[in-house]
Amino acid sequence: MLTYDAIVIGFGKGGKTVAGELANKNWNVAMIEKDPNMYGGTCINIACIPTKILVHDGLEEIPYGDAIERKDRVVEKLREKNYKNLASNDRVTIYESEAKFRSDKEVEIEVDRKKEVLTAEHIFINTEATSNIPPMKGDLSSDKVYTSTTLIDRKDLPKKLTIVGGGYIGLEYASMYTNFGSEVTVVMPESVLLSHEDREIATEVQKELEIKGIQFIFESKAEKITEEDKDTVTLSLSNGEILRTNAVLLATGRKPNVDNLGLENTTIEQTAEGAIKVGNNLETTVSNVWALGDVRGGMQFTYISLDDYRIVMDHLFGEKKRSLNTRKNIPYSVFIDPPLSKVGLTVKEAEEQGYEVAVGTLPIASHPRAHVIDDLRGLFKAVVDKKTGKILGATLFGPESPELINLVKLAMDLDAPYTYLRDQVYNHPVMSESFNNLFDISV
Numbered sequence: 001m002l003t004y005d006a007i008v009i010g011f012g013k014g015g016k017t018v019a020g021e022l023a024n025k026n027w028n029v030a031m032i033e034k035d036p037n038m039y040g041g042t043c044i045n046i047a048c049i050p051t052k053i054l055v056h057d058g059l060e061e062i063p064y065g066d067a068i069e070r071k072d073r074v075v076e077k078l079r080e081k082n083y084k085n086l087a088s089n090d091r092v093t094i095y096e097s098e099a100k101f102r103s104d105k106e107v108e109i110e111v112d113r114k115k116e117v118l119t120a121e122h123i124f125i126n127t128e129a130t131s132n133i134p135p136m137k138g139d140l141s142s143d144k145v146y147t148s149t150t151l152i153d154r155k156d157l158p159k160k161l162t163i164v165g166g167g168y169i170g171l172e173y174a175s176m177y178t179n180f181g182s183e184v185t186v187v188m189p190e191s192v193l194l195s196h197e198d199r200e201i202a203t204e205v206q207k208e209l210e211i212k213g214i215q216f217i218f219e220s221k222a223e224k225i226t227e228e229d230k231d232t233v234t235l236s237l238s239n240g241e242i243l244r245t246n247a248v249l250l251a252t253g254r255k256p257n258v259d260n261l262g263l264e265n266t267t268i269e270q271t272a273e274g275a276i277k278v279g280n281n282l283e284t285t286v287s288n289v290w291a292l293g294d295v296r297g298g299m300q301f302t303y304i305s306l307d308d309y310r311i312v313m314d315h316l317f318g319e320k321k322r323s324l325n326t327r328k329n330i331p332y333s334v335f336i337d338p339p340l341s342k343v344g345l346t347v348k349e350a351e352e353q354g355y356e357v358a359v360g361t362l363p364i365a366s367h368p369r370a371h372v373i374d375d376l377r378g379l380f381k382a383v384v385d386k387k388t389g390k391i392l393g394a395t396l397f398g399p400e401s402p403e404l405i406n407l408v409k410l411a412m413d414l415d416a417p418y419t420y421l422r423d424q425v426y427n428h429p430v431m432s433e434s435f436n437n438l439f440d441i442s443v
């Protein structure tokens with residue numbers, strides 16, 4: 001049995017950051033990663049970075065095949081850099097193996113076909129989330145059926161792409177493949193697009209995506225896939241429709257990955273949804289065994305996993321003040337064209353929580369920067385508490401919104417009144433100066 005100060009399972013955002021930091025504090029760290037193509041984790045290899053490269057290149061009208069090649073080159077470079085970052089640290093030993101718990105503090109791996117057991121007082125679980133495959137009949141193993149991971153490895157552009165699921169992945173892939181030239185249809189069980197978002201803005205999003213050529217089929221589930229010929233499958237929907245298509249993307253959520261992790265050999269508990277159960281400081285039900293990122297449930301974003309690392313470090317070495325409870329406003333963006341970004345509450349959510357609200361609305365077409373960049377699409381909305389003047393939230397649909405939303409987040413975190421963003425001196429002509437008008441709200 002090999003003894004370390006810490007074992008990290010999964011070379012993802014949370015895991016690699018924890019491993020590097022512990023090694024810098026002179027801990028001996030075992031880093032276990034099961035897939036040599038995943039050094040650096042989901043984000044850089046199969047998610048945020050490759051998809052945002054394709055979003056970018058699609059908008060630049062770069063041919064699909066060239067964009068896929070560039071994506072592969074960048075990902076390889078990043079993976080190598082991530083690997084070297086830890087491999088070059090004498091305090092870190094990297095094991096390429098699936099990790100499986102044998103007991104609360106023992107982890108089994110396979111090295112050169114031989115089983116090896118590692119033990120450490122501190123263990124960090126960072127084993128990602130994986131694609132949900134919906135219960136469907138037919139040829140699910142067809143080479144024309146994809147997940148978000150496998151579709152972006154396809155070298156030729158599918159003429160017709162049908163996407164099952166209208167969440168983040170469904171919409172981002174719909175927008176990006178339409179930009180490359182695919183004819184895209186999105187099938188979803190909901191009766192409206194983006195059911196949790198501001199209705200006025202969601203309607204605007206649907207309008208813009210339909211103008212691009214995307215078709216939406218609401219209130220419908222995909223039920224069966226039938227192989228037709230070498231280029232075609234048919235997809236039977238619960239509403240009776242049958243779609244002929246060249247590729248099907250299953251974008252129906254991602255679930256915490258605890259497959260083969262051996263949790264049954266431990267006293268680590270899981271939530272009803274199958275995530276690893278953690279307290280507010282991210283410790284599992286076993287003392288000094290921690291879980292970070294997608295595997296512990298909750299919001300699935302790279303920056304959440306990074307902030308999980310901050311919480312864990314604060315509990316191990318700091319003042320123990322950081323926790324899930326102290327985390328402030330979390331922004332997010334859906335990288336459709338133009339992008340949609342949100343922080344805080346919508347009008348409906350604020351009213352449901354008992355706030356009396358004042359609302360600012362700004363069509364992007366009214367803003368000078370929109371004319372400079374020749375993109376008049378979109379609508380911004382801000383929600384303010386009438387009583388205190390505090391900003392309760394903003395939903396920004398329009399160019400550059402993924403950058404802008406962080407300004408609103410900052411103002412909200414600092415408890416600044418809405419007038420702070422309204423009366424700010426911004427440079428010109430830029431998108432952020434739209435806040436002079438967006439926040440010109442009478443409360």
Ligand SMILES: Cc1cc2nc3c(=O)[nH]c(=O)nc-3n(C[C@H](O)[C@H](O)[C@H](O)COP(=O)(O)OP(=O)(O)OC[C@H]3O[C@@H](n4cnc5c(N)ncnc54)[C@H](O)[C@@H]3O)c2cc1C
Pocket residue numbers: 009010011012013014015032033034035038039040041042043046047048049051052097098099100126127128129148149169254257259260261292293294295299300301302303305
């Ligand atoms: C298509 C797509 C696009 C996305 N776009 C964005 C975006 O733009 N912005 C954003 O913030 N988020 C985005 N996300 C979400 C983001 O990628 C994840 O939230 C984030 O990568 C999760 O990181 P993590 O720290 O949980 O671990 P991960 O980075 O997922 O790493 C986990 C690692 O553990 C390894 N592993 C698993 N089981 C074992 C085991 N038993 N033994 C050893 N190793 C194991 C895996 O191989 C993997 O390398 C996207 C996700 C997808 C799918």
Ligand SMILES: NC(=O)c1ccc[n+]([C@@H]2O[C@H](COP(=O)([O-])OP(=O)(O)OC[C@H]3O[C@@H](n4cnc5c(N)ncnc54)[C@H](O)[C@@H]3O)[C@@H](O)[C@H]2O)c1
Pocket residue numbers: 134135164165166167168169170172187188189190220221222251252253254299300301332333334335
């Ligand atoms: N920009 C980003 O930050 C970004 C981008 C992509 C993914 N992500 C992360 O990845 C996670 C997973 O994304 P996702 O889009 O797969 O999940 P999601 O939960 O956002 O959406 C899943 C969709 O699939 C639908 N669905 C479920 N079963 C279905 C069925 N049988 N037939 C048809 N539709 C069905 C749901 O109703 C929903 O519309 C997100 O939660 C997000 O955190 C983030």
